[in-house]
Amino acid sequence: MNGANDWNSQGKLNSISKYPTALITKIFENVSEGIMITDKDKKIEMVNPAFEFVTGYKRDEVIGKTPAVLQSGVHELNFYLEMWQKIRQDGIWQGEIWNRRKTGDVYPEWLTIIGVTNDKSEVTNYCGIFTDLSERKIVENELEKRLLTDSLTEVSNRFAYIERMDGLLESTSTISHSVQHAVYFLDLDRFKQINDTLGHAVGDTILVEVAKRIKTLLKNKDIIARYGGDEFIITLTNVKNVKEAAKFAEQIIGIIEKPLDINGQNVFISTSVGVSMFPVDGETTEQLIHCADKAMTYSKKNGLNGYSFYFKELQTDSQRVLLLDSELRKAIENREFDLHFQPKISVKNEQIQGLEALVRWNNERLGFVSPAEFIPYAEETGLIIPLSEVIIEKACEAVMEMQQHGRKLPIAINISSIHFKQQNFLESIQAILERYNMPANNFEIEVTERTVMNSANETISKLVRLKKMGFKISIDDFGTGYSSLSYLVRFPLDCLKIDRSFIQHIASLDEKQAVVDAIIQMSHRLKMKVVAEGVEQAQQVDILRKMNCDIIQGYYYSKPLPLNELIEFMEFWEIEHQGRN
Numbered sequence: 001m002n003g004a005n006d007w008n009s010q011g012k013l014n015s016i017s018k019y020p021t022a023l024i025t026k027i028f029e030n031v032s033e034g035i036m037i038t039d040k041d042k043k044i045e046m047v048n049p050a051f052e053f054v055t056g057y058k059r060d061e062v063i064g065k066t067p068a069v070l071q072s073g074v075h076e077l078n079f080y081l082e083m084w085q086k087i088r089q090d091g092i093w094q095g096e097i098w099n100r101r102k103t104g105d106v107y108p109e110w111l112t113i114i115g116v117t118n119d120k121s122e123v124t125n126y127c128g129i130f131t132d133l134s135e136r137k138i139v140e141n142e143l144e145k146r147l148l149t150d151s152l153t154e155v156s157n158r159f160a161y162i163e164r165m166d167g168l169l170e171s172t173s174t175i176s177h178s179v180q181h182a183v184y185f186l187d188l189d190r191f192k193q194i195n196d197t198l199g200h201a202v203g204d205t206i207l208v209e210v211a212k213r214i215k216t217l218l219k220n221k222d223i224i225a226r227y228g229g230d231e232f233i234i235t236l237t238n239v240k241n242v243k244e245a246a247k248f249a250e251q252i253i254g255i256i257e258k259p260l261d262i263n264g265q266n267v268f269i270s271t272s273v274g275v276s277m278f279p280v281d282g283e284t285t286e287q288l289i290h291c292a293d294k295a296m297t298y299s300k301k302n303g304l305n306g307y308s309f310y311f312k313e314l315q316t317d318s319q320r321v322l323l324l325d326s327e328l329r330k331a332i333e334n335r336e337f338d339l340h341f342q343p344k345i346s347v348k349n350e351q352i353q354g355l356e357a358l359v360r361w362n363n364e365r366l367g368f369v370s371p372a373e374f375i376p377y378a379e380e381t382g383l384i385i386p387l388s389e390v391i392i393e394k395a396c397e398a399v400m401e402m403q404q405h406g407r408k409l410p411i412a413i414n415i416s417s418i419h420f421k422q423q424n425f426l427e428s429i430q431a432i433l434e435r436y437n438m439p440a441n442n443f444e445i446e447v448t449e450r451t452v453m454n455s456a457n458e459t460i461s462k463l464v465r466l467k468k469m470g471f472k473i474s475i476d477d478f479g480t481g482y483s484s485l486s487y488l489v490r491f492p493l494d495c496l497k498i499d500r501s502f503i504q505h506i507a508s509l510d511e512k513q514a515v516v517d518a519i520i521q522m523s524h525r526l527k528m529k530v531v532a533e534g535v536e537q538a539q540q541v542d543i544l545r546k547m548n549c550d551i552i553q554g555y556y557y558s559k560p561l562p563l564n565e566l567i568e569f570m571e572f573w574e575i576e577h578q579g580r581n
Helices: 002-007 010-017 020-032 047-057 077-090 132-146 158-172 189-200 200-215 242-256 286-303 312-334 371-381 385-403 425-436 450-454 456-469 510-525 538-546 563-576
Strands: 036-039 043-046 092-100 104-116 123-131 181-188 223-228 229-234 260-262 265-267 271-278 307-310 338-346 352-363 367-369 411-414 443-448 472-478 495-498 529-532 551-553
Touching: 010 563, 036 047, 047 265, 077 092, 077 104, 092 529, 104 132, 132 158, 158 181, 158 223, 158 229, 158 286, 181 189, 181 242, 181 286, 181 456, 189 200, 189 286, 189 450, 200 229, 200 242, 242 271, 242 538, 286 307, 286 312, 286 371, 312 352, 312 371, 312 385, 338 385, 338 563, 352 385, 352 563, 367 371, 367 411, 371 385, 385 411, 385 425, 385 551, 385 563, 425 456, 443 450, 450 456, 450 472, 456 472, 495 510
Parallel strands: 271 307, 352 411, 411 443, 443 472, 472 495, 495 529, 529 551
Antiparallel strands: 036 043, 036 123, 092 104, 104 123, 181 229, 181 271, 223 229, 260 265, 338 352, 338 551, 352 367
């Protein structure tokens, strides 16, 4: 009350009255704040131009009416009762209020209402002064949105996800019956290679599309966020059982692996998914994310484009990584690896045309370690370079042993892109061949499609030098990358291997069959032979034969064999096929 009475004291009024009325009117008409003056009965007597601008009402439309003309309906009756009680007590009220413009739009304003009294302390007028907060609210909302939303994909960011998850778990704890939620941690497979090959702009386009696709699977209460980089996290709320959670994981994988049209070219991506369940795997957001992340890592190690649920043994993952690192280093130093060889069979005459060398590792402390586990780890740590050199040495030894049995077949060796990119790659291979007195024409170098597509000029130079040394060159996993066959004509290639993901479905999916047929026909025009890998069924063999595929590799003919079993297989094969051709 003091503030209002001080402002309305006789001294203040006298001091204001010293100024010309024209000056006071000038200020009243030009201030940016809206001003409304009512009589003691709250009937509007005067408004300024700023009032007209903000509310949309002209002066003549509101004179004689009460401020209720502006009421938005947002506030309940108690709000207004308390506001006027405050004015009667203290002579002033100020706060945020929502009013309605003439157009019907509801808007926020910061309002100050002052009771004007005479020298007898009787209220003669009320003066309302307000500032339109619409623009400020828009900015505040935008800032809040930016703080909680991933700017690229427009889904929640990790901070918003954690906040919403904490709220979800808190509300769940108040429910008497048991409720389950599933948390999914997604990591896009080989996304770095997509960025390296096609550029970050295309990578961003893919991330946006992935977010859009996932959102089509979600309900209102489900949560999705971009957790960082190429990682997404999803919460499926109120899950009935683990079976339902697993079905949703399959839906995620299915919708993401559909091809994307990037500049008229189909790009294929996949994702590895880890799943944790509330409350079994954790009762806090942090625990559930940690468990889902662990499960995703396990899924990725055991083959891409799949999902895994969290299980307690994954808690020992960190200890296994330390053990894997130390044992892998020892194994490289002591050359504790074996090579198995898978025959490649000519479609035309059913003769063995060559072999692919595949590394195997049995360790005393770790048991059999899958290449899907130790090869990616070796690539991450740089150990792939000395490991590859051991594999090449072992391949040289295998050639020598086969020659002692009167056998001579080219051995295909897979070369990691990391090893291939090393400046001394060619020199290191040359040194190994010289140490074993081994001609390069005993070998075929297999590089992936992505390796070829990176740093094209430097790659061409290395491939040309490998050809001059006597190696044959083949492209492995063709169809999983982003190149075109016409582009491959730049490279000195002998052979192209169609990825098993295409071969698996050629008997059931017409589009896969059409792609395989197109690859074979165009490869032949480019003077390259074609190998179909992952062949397991007689029907696949028949289809590939009709397509004039050159070479078949897969379990239909033989699994990868250790050298002694391979030699027996080759002897048996010759007897079985003697005189057929």
